[in-house]
Amino acid sequence: MATVQSQLEVGSLLRQWRERRSVTQLELALDAGISARHLSFVETGRSKPGREMLLRALEQLKVPFREQNRLLLAAGHAPAFPEHSLDDPDLAPVRDALDVILSGHEPYPAVAVDRVWNLVAANPAMLALTESVEIDPALLEPPINVMRVGLHPRGLGQLFVNLGDWHAHWLKRLERQLATTGDEQLATLIDEVAGYSVPEPEHDVASEIAGSEMLGPVKVRTPGGGELSFFGMFASFDTPFEVTTSELAIELLFPADRTTAETLHELGRDLSNVAAGSTRPRSAG
Secondary structure, X not given: OHHHHHHHHHHXXXXXXXXXXXXXXXXXXXXXXXXXXXXXXXXXXXXXXXHHHHHHHHHHOOOOHHHXXXXXXXXXXXOOOOOOOOOOHHHHHHHHHHHHHHHHXXXXXXXXXXXXXXXXXXXXXXXXXXXXXXXXXXXXOOOOEHHHHHHOOOOHHHHEOOHHHHHHHHHHHHHHHHHHHOOHHHHHHHHHHHOOOOOOOOOOHHHHOOOOOOOOOEEEEOOOOOEEEEEEEEEEOOOOOOHHHHOOEEEEEEEOOHHHHHHHHHHHHHOOOOOHHHHOOOOOO
């Protein structure tokens, strides 16, 4: 009975991923080099998928490593991708790479996050931008979530000049990420962020900026009454070799005008005595 239930679960999950990618059974079968009849039997729970067959199908559907492991386990197979804590010695090269990127981006702000936007690491320039605002202590309880802190009106949302627009934009971006990953924790985060009391967007976000990953400027207030303007770049590892690495991402902010650049370089000189190890990543939750 347990075997039948497991096959039903695997088949249902595989069908959900295929439908999420808008791929037909025949298309997936052809791309993965498997029988369409066998794929149909797997999706309905009538057949148990072999490990290699399942891996080929999941690779074609671009299913995240974490979810591939989940389906393999449900089918009674060993996971295909190892998963380590960032503190694990095996991920020392990954930690070093994050350090190089974050420190090398100074005096401009940069932050590294995990799959649900929990903070992994930030450079001193990013941390310095947060020191001018009083953040609700509840938002700083670990794991610190960058979306929660960044968009909450009692967090860094206080600094945004155009919070309504960027709140709407990030909700759209999170929804696209959810459509790609199917992550339940991400769905919970979206529900929370959507409930924040923020100004209405001044622009039609759905038609003007949804789908663009390089927007600007993001305008934030400074303690002296001025403004800083940024545009961003989003980066991830191109050839991840395990689960944690595949889920890491880095947000790099760049000055969108000369005043912002000059302010950041001045801030960088003030932060020149920051300890070299301050960018060391923390373990992703």
